[in-house]
Amino acid sequence: MKQAQKEHTTKRYGMVIDLDKCTGCGSCMVACMSENNVPFKTDESNKLDSITWMQVYKLTNGKSYPNTEICYLPRPCQHCAGKHEGHSPCVSVCPATATDYSKETGIVSQIYTRCFGCRYCMGACPYHARYFNWWDPVWPEGMEKYLSPDVSPRMRGIVEKCSFCFHRYQLARNKVYLEGRKDLDEDEYQTACTQACPAGAIKFGDLYNPEHEVHRIAQPDMQHGGRPQNPHVFRLLERLGTNTKVYYMSERRWVRKAGDNYLPGEFENPGAVAGSH
Amino acid sequence: MSAVDDKVTDLTQNPADDAGESPHPPSESEETTGGSILLFFILGLAASMVIGWVIFPKLLYSEKKQPINFNHALHVSEVDDECESCHFFREDGSFSGIPKNEQCIDCHEEVNGESEDEAIFVEEYIAKDREVPWLVYSRQPDCVFFSHSAHVNGADMECAECHGHIGESEKSRVYEENRISGYSRDIWGKNIAGFKRNSWDRMKMDDCAECHAEADGHDSSVQTQKDACFVCHK
Numbered sequence: 001m002k003q004a005q006k007e008h009t010t011k012r013y014g015m016v017i018d019l020d021k022c023t024g025c026g027s028c029m030v031a032c033m034s035e036n037n038v039p040f041k042t043d044e045s046n047k048l049d050s051i052t053w054m055q056v057y058k059l060t061n062g063k064s065y066p067n068t069e070i071c072y073l074p075r076p077c078q079h080c081a082g083k084h085e086g087h088s089p090c091v092s093v094c095p096a097t098a099t100d101y102s103k104e105t106g107i108v109s110q111i112y113t114r115c116f117g118c119r120y121c122m123g124a125c126p127y128h129a130r131y132f133n134w135w136d137p138v139w140p141e142g143m144e145k146y147l148s149p150d151v152s153p154r155m156r157g158i159v160e161k162c163s164f165c166f167h168r169y170q171l172a173r174n175k176v177y178l179e180g181r182k183d184l185d186e187d188e189y190q191t192a193c194t195q196a197c198p199a200g201a202i203k204f205g206d207l208y209n210p211e212h213e214v215h216r217i218a219q220p221d222m223q224h225g226g227r228p229q230n231p232h233v234f235r236l237l238e239r240l241g242t243n244t245k246v247y248y249m250s251e252r253r254w255v256r257k258a259g260d261n262y263l264p265g266e267f268e269n270p271g272a273v274a275g276s277h
Numbered sequence: 278m279s280a281v282d283d284k285v286t287d288l289t290q291n292p293a294d295d296a297g298e299s300p301h302p303p304s305e306s307e308e309t310t311g312g313s314i315l316l317f318f319i320l321g322l323a324a325s326m327v328i329g330w331v332i333f334p335k336l337l338y339s340e341k342k343q344p345i346n347f348n349h350a351l352h353v354s355e356v357d358d359e360c361e362s363c364h365f366f367r368e369d370g371s372f373s374g375i376p377k378n379e380q381c382i383d384c385h386e387e388v389n390g391e392s393e394d395e396a397i398f399v400e401e402y403i404a405k406d407r408e409v410p411w412l413v414y415s416r417q418p419d420c421v422f423f424s425h426s427a428h429v430n431g432a433d434m435e436c437a438e439c440h441g442h443i444g445e446s447e448k449s450r451v452y453e454e455n456r457i458s459g460y461s462r463d464i465w466g467k468n469i470a471g472f473k474r475n476s477w478d479r480m481k482m483d484d485c486a487e488c489h490a491e492a493d494g495h496d497s498s499v500q501t502q503k504d505a506c507f508v509c510h511k
Contacts, residue, residue: 086499094500102505104497109507113420152419152511167422167511174370174426 009183012081012106012226013164014207014245015194016217016233017074019255021201022056024072029054031196032076035165037153039137051131053077053162054193061254071255074202076193077129077162078236078244079108081226089242090121090130098159106207106245107164115158122159126237127244130161164204165191186212207245218247234259334469338462343449344409345402346394353444355384360436360444372425375411378403412452414463415440415480422511432492441477485509 032054033040044050059071080088086101088108094100098114099121101107110130122130136156139147147153150167154160172188186205194204205212207220219229225243228234233249234256250256257267356362363376381403388399402409417423428434436444453462465471466479473479489495489504498505 091499097500097506100501100505100507101499102497102507103499104505107507109505111506111510113510114506150422150511163507166507170422170424170511171369171371174372174424175368176370177424177426177431178366178370180430 010104010208012207012222012245013169013189013205014079014106014214014218014220014247015076015164015191016203016214016247016249018199018201018203019071019073019248019250020252021199022072022074022197023199024056024058024070025198026056027196027198028074028193028202029056031192032162035148035192036151036163037137037147038160039133039135039139039153041135041138049134051133051160053129053131053160055128059255059258069252069254071250071252071258073248073258074193075127075129075236076191076246077108077164078127078242078246079106079164080242080244081106082243083225083241089124089126093120093124095120105166105169107166107169108161109163109166110159110161112152112154112158112160117157117159119159126240126242130159132159133157168192214247217249220247232256236260330469337456338453339456341412341452341454343412343452345398345449347449349444349446351447364436366426366430370426370430375413378406378408412454412461414452414461416461417464417480418458418460420510422509438476439480441475482509 029052032038033052036053038051038053041050054074054076057073057075059073061067061069061071063069080090081101082088082092085103085106088099088101090099091101091108095118096114096116098111098116100109100111102109117132119132122132133154133156137153148167150171168191169184169189172184175188176182176184186209189204191202191204194202203213203217205214207215207218207226208222209215217230218233220226221229225241226245227238228247230249232251233247235244235247236259238260248255248259352363353359363380365373367373381398385395385399385403388396398409401407424431428439429436454460455462455465464480466473466481468478471479473484476484486503489508495504495508496502497508
């Protein structure tokens with residue numbers, strides 16, 4: 001360790017989710033829960049009490065039959081970078097340094113042993129991506145043996161959230177070190193939800209790397225807070241300046257409009273409404 | 278109210294009295310009281326030191342014997358590739374850790390030599406196809422992610438930097454387990470005060486952080502400008 005470690009380039013891991021492909025099947029949610037030892041209860045109907053790192057929302061265009069349209073929107077942690085790198089809403093308020101932003105990967109981390117459960121980050125997160133453990137996890141008998149050893153289970157009284165399966169990044173890097181390489185290949189580090197999606201709606205990779213699919217689809221403008229240049233791509237609550245790393249894509253206008261709160265007529269005619277932006 | 282007032286005036290008067298005249302020379306009985314207080318204090322201090330430094334650590338750690346007394350020195354002299362002959366990296370970069378029977382069976386299918394431990398190993402474990410339940414001295418808590426590959430391949434560190442010269446040991450030492458946390462004593466270190474002389478004396482977070490702070494390029498955290506917690510925690 002005394003020797004300088006072999007340099008590796010900076011990454012901005014991110015996601016592009018094609019909402020037109022998503023069928024709302026929930027495979028990503030199931031894969032996420034089993035990958036990350038997310039606790040569950042017999043009765044999951046109380047949504048104030050349930051934990052879902054990946055949550056599929058149902059959107060409708062609000063029109064009556066036969067014009068009703070449905071869209072499903074999977075929502076992991078958005079891994080905000082903020083106005084400048086690391087100015088994520090949650091990271092900037094954490095009094096315990098329990099949540100942090102990595103300049104190396106762009107991933108917002110949550111350190112469970114460090115968190116003392118004040119839930120300030122939950123209040124700060126505009127995406128409701130953070131969850132509080134009101135109870136100690138109770139696994140059905142025998143299931144404890146099937147928990148993933150790569151993710152430590154959480155106890156009651158602390159906050160948890162999606163980590164972009166960071167442990168998979170760590171394990172993938174083992175091989176990179178062994179082979180003396182510099183970088184991970186695109187397919188060496190993929191999140192559990194990406195791999196579980198039967199429709200292939202979720203793409204994951206390095207937003208900085210022009211060869212990665214996420215970069216090709218979203219065409220993020222890194223000079224301007226990662227704003228997508230593909231007209232069909234949008235981010236949730238773009239105008240908050242959270243500079244998220246999860247991009248959504250849809251051909252449908254009303255879906256893209258649902259990504260933010262607009263004044264009447266503002267989405268159709270940006271700039272026309274006074275005081276917008 | 279008046280009683281309190283009296284006390285206050287008494288207190289304020291006393292120092293003035295003392296300052297005015299020299300204190301009485303101590304009588305013989307006062308001298309022995311002072312001596313016994315001092316003696317009592319010294320004895321009490323000694324007793325609490327003994328409790329804190331000797332008895333408490335004895336109570337805190339339970340002592341467990343390894344299932345087999347393993348001779349590292351003997352094995353190292355028999356193999357070609359030092360530690361990595363048995364503790365190797367798998368193709369995916371993960372570390373194999375303590376060998377399974379599969380690796381031992383080539384040499385140990387039958388009892389070699391006359392050692393009692395050898396006989397136990399072959400008869401109880403190899404013959405019955407049971408893995409040896411080794412106690413891992415260096416097992417870290419559940420919240421820790423440690424990559425052998427990053428340290429050995431990435432940073433070219435020697436095994437001994439963390440594990441000491443275990444390759445030269447001729448028998449397995451006693452495994453001490455913290456009764457409260459369940460962790461091995463090697464994490465806190467043998468010295469209960471936390472002093473360390475060698476890099477392998479302790480394996481606490483501070484010991485990891487010491488190296489991580491020294492090395493270049495470890496500043497991925499926005500919060501601390503050091504290594505992000507996620508580098509070692511999971």
